[in-house]
Amino acid sequence: MGKEPLTGDQYHHGNLRAALLDSALVVLTDRGVAGFSMREAARRAGVSQSAPKHHFGDARGLLGALATRAYRQLCDRLESLELAGLDARGRVTRLAGEYVAFAGENRALFDLMWRMTQFDFTAPELAEQKHRALLALDRGLRGEDAEPPTGDTDPALLPSYAVWSLVHGYTTLALEGAIDSGNPDPLNSDLLPTMLALLDVTGSQPPGKP
Amino acid sequence: MGKEPLTGDQYHHGNLRAALLDSALVVLTDRGVAGFSMREAARRAGVSQSAPKHHFGDARGLLGALATRAYRQLCDRLESLELAGLDARGRVTRLAGEYVAFAGENRALFDLMWRMTQFDFTAPELAEQKHRALLALDRGLRGEDAEPPTGDTDPALLPSYAVWSLVHGYTTLALEGAIDSGNPDPLNSDLLPTMLALLDVTGSQPPGKP
DNA sequence: CCTCCATCTTGACAGTGAGAAGATGTTTCG
DNA sequence: CGAAACATCTTCTCACTGTCAAGATGGAGG
Structure with a gap:
């Protein structure tokens, strides 16, 4: 495979970045922007609470990627x-x-x-x-x-x-x-x-x- | 005084309801909707964290009164x-x-x-x-x-x-x-x-x- | 093999909203 | 006047959140 892990794909989890975006969308749809929780998004993706940090920095980064x-x-x-x-x-x-x-x-x-x-x-x-x-x-x-x-x-x-x-x-x-x-x-x-x-x-x- | 405590005025604090609305507006202006905190609004009004409950129910009630x-x-x-x-x-x-x-x-x-x-x-x-x-x-x-x-x-x-x-x-x-x-x-x-x-x-x- | 590094987990901390239980002052009514 | 009834506010507690530091895990390349 190519050497292009720049997008954050294909590591331990597979591609957690995309999976987190998907679960975050579910949480957002369920609870709305006001009730959004990064921890729950991580939970739904089956990873620990801090897993999103490496991919998105903080909660704003995750929501920003979702908005983009x-x-x-x-x-x-x-x-x-x-x-x-x-x-x-x-x-x-x-x-x-x-x-x-x-x-x-x-x-x-x-x-x-x-x-x-x-x-x-x-x-x-x-x-x-x-x-x-x-x-x-x-x-x-x-x-x-x-x-x-x-x-x-x-x-x-x-x-x-x-x-x-x-x-x-x-x-x-x-x-x-x-x-x-x-x-x-x-x-x-x-x-x-x-x-x-x-x-x-x-x-x-x-x-x-x- | 008259018998009109329906609006929640003139009790222990004076009229905490109005004071809370004012301090909540300051917090909202400072931190934005996303960073709003009911506890901080109470703190700025000089009352305890649970004081807003009787007047507004919960945080949504306080924000709703502010929006109204x-x-x-x-x-x-x-x-x-x-x-x-x-x-x-x-x-x-x-x-x-x-x-x-x-x-x-x-x-x-x-x-x-x-x-x-x-x-x-x-x-x-x-x-x-x-x-x-x-x-x-x-x-x-x-x-x-x-x-x-x-x-x-x-x-x-x-x-x-x-x-x-x-x-x-x-x-x-x-x-x-x-x-x-x-x-x-x-x-x-x-x-x-x-x-x-x-x-x-x-x-x-x-x-x-x- | 062995080091490097991206990735992910664990554990901790301060802050939040919410509820229960109690304290304090006000009103009402006997 | 006094005592109950009530509105108001405080303290304590709980579950939850975002964020950080430190460590575990496993692939990549020398």
Whole structure:
């Protein structure tokens, strides 16, 4: 076998790093972010309480790795959407639906993803994936053949920022029970497309004021 | 004195309930939601570790009371805004600015406010204040003389839901470092008004698709 | 074989939330 | 006035957590 133990694979346990991430996800899903316990994650992986230390440093490191993996999954889903043949509005609706679906299927993970600064966790990999999410959204919105943004403050990104803000805000507000769509599942409503219809996605000027 | 000890005032300590809320706010601001400790809040109030129990039940109760008070403050600020003489777009900008300002001035509190379901905290008072925030936003947006919504699913509320979602999403994304406005203070940018300009706040139909 | 090193375990410590039992002051009512 | 009833607060205890230091374990390479 190769000499690449850099990722922490294939040692005494097999690859404890991946196993710990999996058990940590179970604990997170069961108990939520507030009730998360690194010891229990280790227990479920069948190792001692201090085993995670070598792989993740401390609890924040473990949660950070979990969040980074979650960002990667979300970006993968956004990037692999089939958007060809749809107009701008259709693409936005599709992207937004996927975003909300991810949040609904991974509520605890989704919560965690936007809490990392609160845990004083700043890894370059995490920021990178966060940025990748923005690019995936923007690319999906403006189409594959549009010019990529020149930087984070490129004015061409404005519609993407607006869409992301609206979709993200709706998701968190609905999950928190602040927006009641009348639907038993707060995320499974037709409210979001209707709200997105109020957004000028093309980047041109909105209709004149009365 | 009157026979109204229902609020828990004026007993041995004076009014420990209010003092605990104050010290808890200090702890929350210092250590964040993740590092909050009920024991330390009690310590700072000069009472024993178990003193909060009678007033708040458990830690979730203390945080819930804190969040409820924060909602009340936010609603007060939104409701007391002077919006007369402004058109719809001016009113929205003003409301959004106040919302973002509150979040920036009370970051830990603002974080807490949207994590109460995660803490399994559901008090009727909290839901009531959350609803009051929506009404304040809607009233500000549609004007004082507009008809109040008939219910949470009234279609007339749609623009308010959209504005709230966009503003709230922008706030959380900016605080988490996902949206980089190029400004040192992530919340102090002119990005938000520009994004709001893309929203049709009048509730009419958006411009036709190309 | 034997040393080096990544990996994992054991044991300990301070800190936390929560509960039981009791002390202390306040109110109420005979 | 006095005694019970009560709200309020303290002390003690327990299980649990994250973190650290020291040691055991076993593969890799000289």
